[in-house]
Every structure is written in structure tokens, then in C-alpha cells.
Amino acid sequence: MHVFLNGPKRSSLYYAKALLSLSTSINSIIDFGAADGVVSSVIGESSGATYFGIDVGAPIYSRSGNVEYVENPALLMELLSSKTADAVVAFNVLEHADDFAGVARTLFLQSRRYVMISLPNEMSLHRRLSFLLGRLWETQAIHATMGL
Numbered sequence: 347m348h349v350f351l352n353g354p355k356r357s358s359l360y361y362a363k364a365l366l367s368l369s370t371s372i373n374s375i376i377d378f379g380a381a382d383g384v385v386s387s388v389i390g391e392s393s394g395a396t397y398f399g400i401d402v403g404a405p406i407y408s409r410s411g412n413v414e415y416v417e418n419p420a421l422l423m424e425l426l427s428s429k430t431a432d433a434v435v436a437f438n439v440l441e442h443a444d445d446f447a448g449v450a451r452t453l454f455l456q457s458r459r460y461v462m463i464s465l466p467n468e469m470s471l472h473r474r475l476s477f478l479l480g481r482l483w484e485t486q487a488i489h490a491t492m493g494l
Contacts, residue, residue: 358437362388365433365462373429383410400425413443426452433460441465
């Protein structure tokens with residue numbers, strides 16, 4: 347209900363707050379698929395954790411100084427693989443990956459302690475079945491061409 351009423355950005359904030367409330371031993375966070383860096387507003391001075399956002403430089407959202415944007419999407423996984431953190435988050439991004447199991451595996455390898463992944467709760471049965479069967483959504487087709 348929270349996600350439906352307040353949109354994906356608000357759900358990302360909710361999940362980031364929940365992660366930080368789990369442990370005070372999170373000193374660094376990688377935000378994979380960071381979009382406009384909205385999660386960095388939770389990972390501020392009050393948390394004490396450093397934030398590193400990664401995303402493709404897509405024109406669908408505004409850019410943030412807290413996020414490293416990769417113009418060549420083929421380099422996105424290379425950049426992720428070069429970093430480690432106490433926690434790695436991927437909010438509403440794996441559904442855009444052609445090889446979502448491979449991306450998820452890399453997220454776990456780069457985390458020293460925690461991984462938090464969220465997927466959108468699509469209301470459409472057709473979309474849910476398509477995802478489970480490995481068929482690409484419209485936005486997935488675009489991201490697949492970018493190597494995600």
C-alpha cells in the first residue's frame with residue numbers, strides 16, 4: 347500500500363531507512379540503479395555511512411552529484427564489480443536486467459554484510475508471468491540493449 351500511494355522513490359526511501367535501522371554497523375552503501383540518488387538523502391551525515399550510487403546515464407531522471415553515471419552501459423557491471431560495501435541495495439532495478447540472476451549474484455559478491463533488493467509489485471498478471479518466464483517488458487527491452 348505504501349508503494350502504491352507514494353510511488354517508487356518513496357518506497358526506496360522506506361527500504362533504505364529500514365536497512366539502516368537493522369544495524370549500526372553499516373559504514374558504506376552501494377546503491378545499484380540509483381536513478382536520481384534519492385536514497386542518498388537517507389544515507390547522510392546522521393547515519394554516518396558513505397554512499398556510492400551507480401546507474402546508467404539515462405535521460406529519464408535528473409542527475410545527482412552523489413551518483414556515478416555510466417554513459418557506456420557495458421561498463422556498469424564492471425564498475426559495480428570494482429566496489430565493495432557493507433550493504434548493497436538495488437531498488438526496482440533488477441526487473442530491467444536481461445540476466446537478473448547474474449546481476450543479483452554480483453550484488454551479493456560486492457556486499458560485506460547486507461543486500462537489499464526490491465522489485466515492483468506489478469498489478470498486471472500478464473507482466474508478472476512475463477517476468478517469471480524471462481520475457482522482456484518494454485523498459486526491459488531498452489535496458490537489455492544497454493547490457494543491463
